[in-house]
Amino acid sequence: xxxxxxxxxxxxxxxxxxxxxxxxxxxxxxxxxxxxxxxxxxxxxxxxxxxxxxxxxxxxxxxxxxxxxxxxxxxxxxxxxxxxxxxxxxxxxxxxxxxxxxxxxxxxxxxxxxxxxxxxxxxxxxxxxxxxxxxxxxxxxxxxxxxxxxxxxxxxxxxxxxxxxxxxxxxxxxxxxxxxxxxxxxxxxxxxxxxxxxxxxxxxxxxxxxxxxxxxxxxxxxxxxxxxxxxxxxxxxxxxxxxxxxxxxxxxxxxxxxxxxxxxxxxxxxxxxxxxxxxxxxxxxxxxxxxxxxxxxxxxxxxxxxxxxxxxxxxxxxxxxxxxxxxxxxxxxxxxxxxxxxxxxxxxxxxxxxxxxxxxxxxxxxxxxxxxxxxxxxxxxxxxxxxxxxxxxxxxxxxxxxxxxxxxxxxxxxxxxxxxxxxxxxxxxxxxxxxxxxxxxxxxxxxxxxxxxxxxxxxxxxxxxxxxxxxxxxxxxxxxxxxxxxxxxxxxxxxxxxxxxxxxxxxxxxxxxxxxxxxxxxxxxxxxxxxxxxxxxxxxxxxxxxxxxxxxxxxxxxx
Numbered sequence: 041x042x043x044x045x046x047x048x049x050x051x052x053x054x055x056x057x058x059x060x061x062x063x064x065x066x067x068x069x070x071x072x073x074x075x076x077x078x079x080x081x082x083x084x085x086x087x088x089x090x091x092x093x094x095x096x097x098x099x100x101x102x103x104x105x106x107x108x109x110x111x112x113x114x115x116x117x118x119x120x121x122x123x124x125x126x127x128x129x130x131x132x133x134x135x136x137x138x139x140x141x142x143x144x145x146x147x148x149x150x151x152x153x154x155x156x157x158x159x160x161x162x163x164x165x166x167x168x169x170x171x172x173x174x175x176x177x178x179x180x181x182x183x184x185x186x187x188x189x190x191x192x193x194x195x196x197x198x199x200x201x202x203x204x205x206x207x208x209x210x211x212x213x214x215x216x217x218x219x220x221x222x223x224x225x226x227x228x229x230x231x232x233x234x235x236x237x238x239x240x241x242x243x244x245x246x247x248x249x250x251x252x253x254x255x256x257x258x259x260x261x262x263x264x265x266x267x268x269x270x271x272x273x274x275x276x277x278x279x280x281x282x283x284x285x286x287x288x289x290x291x292x293x294x295x296x297x298x299x300x301x302x303x304x305x306x307x308x309x310x311x312x313x314x315x316x317x318x319x320x321x322x323x324x325x326x327x328x329x330x331x332x333x334x335x336x337x338x339x340x341x342x343x344x345x346x347x348x349x350x351x352x353x354x355x356x357x358x359x360x361x362x363x364x365x366x367x368x369x370x371x372x373x374x375x376x377x378x379x380x381x382x383x384x385x386x387x388x389x390x391x392x393x394x395x396x397x398x399x400x401x402x403x404x405x406x407x408x409x410x411x412x413x414x415x416x417x418x419x420x421x422x423x424x425x426x427x428x429x430x431x432x433x434x435x436x437x438x439x440x441x442x443x444x445x446x447x448x449x450x451x452x453x454x455x456x457x458x459x460x461x462x463x464x465x466x467x468x469x470x471x472x473x474x475x476x477x478x479x480x481x482x483x484x485x486x487x488x489x490x491x492x493x494x495x496x497x498x499x500x501x502x503x504x505x506x507x508x509x510x511x512x513x514x515x516x517x518x519x520x521x522x523x524x525x526x527x528x529x530x531x532x533x534x535x536x537x538x539x540x541x542x543x544x545x546x547x548x549x550x551x552x553x554x555x556x557x558x559x560x561x562x563x564x565x566x567x568x569x570x571x572x573x574x575x576x577x578x579x580x581x582x583x584x585x586x587x588x589x590x591x592x593x594x595x596x597x598x599x
Contacts, residue, residue: 167386168393171311174384175590178307179300181385188299195292202285208233238278239267263462265450270443277440280433287433291426297594298419301586308577310380312570315394317373319566324362324369327559331355331362334538334555338548346544354548358555365559400520400569403513403576409583411503417584418502424495431484431491438484441477445469502582509575509582516572523561523568530554530561 169177179185213228232242246260267273335355341347381390415421446468452461471477534554540546580586587593 164389164391166391166393168395169311171308171394171396172590174311174380174392174394175304175307175592177384177386178303179592182303182383183385185299185303188296192292192296195289199285199289202282205282206234206236234278235267236275236278237267238273238275239265241265259455261454263450263452267448269446269448271440271445277437280437283433284430287426287430291423293594294419294423294426297587298423300592300594301419301581304586304590304592305577305581306383309574310376310383311394311396312573314373314376314380314392315396315398316566316570317369317376318394319398320563321366321369321373323559323562323566324366326562327555328359328362328366330555331359334548334551335359337538337542341542341544347541351548354552358548358552398566398569400517400572401576402517403579409506411499411506414502414506414583415499419584421495421498421502424491424498428488428491428495431488435481435484435488438477438481442481444471506582509579512575513572513579516568516575519568520565520572523565527558527561527565530558534558 209230209232211230211232213230215226215228217224217226227247229245230242231244232240234240242262242264244260244262244264246262272278335352335358338347338351338355342349342352377391378388380392381388386392446466449463449465449467451463451465452459454460534551534557537546537551537554541548541551577586580589
């Protein structure tokens with residue numbers, strides 16, 4: 041503690057000595073050119089500005105760089121590799137996407153009708169969308185993402201204000217008093233500069249003033265310097281607000297990046313769910329058509345005397361079940377469409393028709409990616425790292441607050457051509473029964489331990505999640521192969537059974553049962569492909585490559 045006092049006192053003495061000559065020059069100029077008030081004010085302001093600029097320059101160089109040296113800062117503008125690439129979406133650029141109900145080309149429906157883009161809001165509009173177009177729509181029109189981008193404007197200004205901490209603060213206080221006996225005017229101006237070592241330096245100019253018809257010149261110039269020696273002393277403590285602001289800014293950028301990635305994942309999964317509902321509808325329609333054909337065949341066999349009449353009842357029951365399944369598929373498609381158009385920010389009168397084919401692209405995942413590379417890309421892990429840095433700063437502040445408050449002050453005045461001072465004061469405040477600083481220190485220490493534990497837990501969770509994602513992708517391809525084989529066998533079994541029924545060697549019950557098996561096999565194949573595609577999306581999430589896989593770049597406006 042004694043060594044800290046000596047070091048801070050030595051720095052303070054050196055700072056005061058550096059100001060001794062400019063202060064004496066100001067006093068000399070004020071005595072010689074007392075009437076030149078504007079010139080005097082300009083000199084004082086210039087000296088304060090130089091002091092602040094020097095302090096800020098020397099301090100900013102010592103700030104820790106929160107962005108890793110081996111990666112691109114998030115606040116840097118990153119362009120798409122190719123401007124003409126359709127797979128590259130530049131977030132918050134003014135791309136002419138427009139209202140997708142009118143801008144996206146409205147394709148012909150199954151009956152050959154074309155919908156006009158100027159249709160009334162109550163009319164249904166059918167819009168064909170690729171997955172990339174759906175993502176672009178969500179990034180532009182999703183309300184939650186728009187709100188986060190609006191918040192970024194205030195967040196950037198907040199950082200700029202903290203970065204401007206060492207600039208001089210100017211204030212003026214003009215006043216005017218009027219009474220029956222007298223009339224006076226007064227003008228007071230102040231200049232305050234925060235010292236990077238924890239103190240403050242201020243200059244106050246009281247004047248010019250006027251009393252009645254008699255004008256007076258500058259009355260008083262006051263110089264004050266206050267600097268802590270223990271609590272709140274040192275550049276490490278004084279620069280805490282700036283470091284916290286920089287950490288908050290990087291956290292805000294990471295949160296925005298995470299929000300964009302989460303939205304992309306939701307759109308991908310919603311788009312595939314929409315495809316899945318369309319596939320279910322097609323399967324239901326195919327089963328319905330097979331049931332109708334089976335009913336016609338059954339009627340023909342009954343008329344020919346080759347089948348019993350009771351077989352018609354079974355065929356009609358099967359047809360009724362197929363109609364029920366078809367109605368449920370249509371209702372499910374309608375619900376899924378409303379969910380998806382709300383996600384991508386389109387109107388309720390829009391009906392989306394996905395144009396991407398349901399395919400299962402193979403991806404090489406024979407080995408698990410390096411955990412070190414994954415951690416550098418995972419937003420949640422980097423946020424946990426910033427939380428630990430924030431906890432370290434809070435603990436340092438809590439430890440500093442345990443020290444007694446000792447402050448050194450220096451005052452000097454210039455009034456009517458005479459210099460008063462300088463006066464050197466030393467004050468201290470020692471709390472004897474205040475236990476709040478100790479409680480704050482205990483809480484900060486425990487908070488740091490929690491942050492360390494959360495970081496370790498996050499690392500372990502990411503490693504497990506990564507291995508699970510790789511395993512899910514590998515198993516997904518195998519499930520697709522099995523589901524495809526099962527569907528082909530179900531088709532063959534149904535064809536054989538229908539052939540037997542035509543020859544009078546089987547029953548409608550057997551044909552209906554095998555038809556149900558075919559429907560289940562077809563739906564299982566669709567579900568397997570959807571699960572595999574979702575597993576690929578989960579793998580991109582686990583490796584932190586969601587945005588890179590879709591060519592999405594965060595531009596300077598959104599950051």
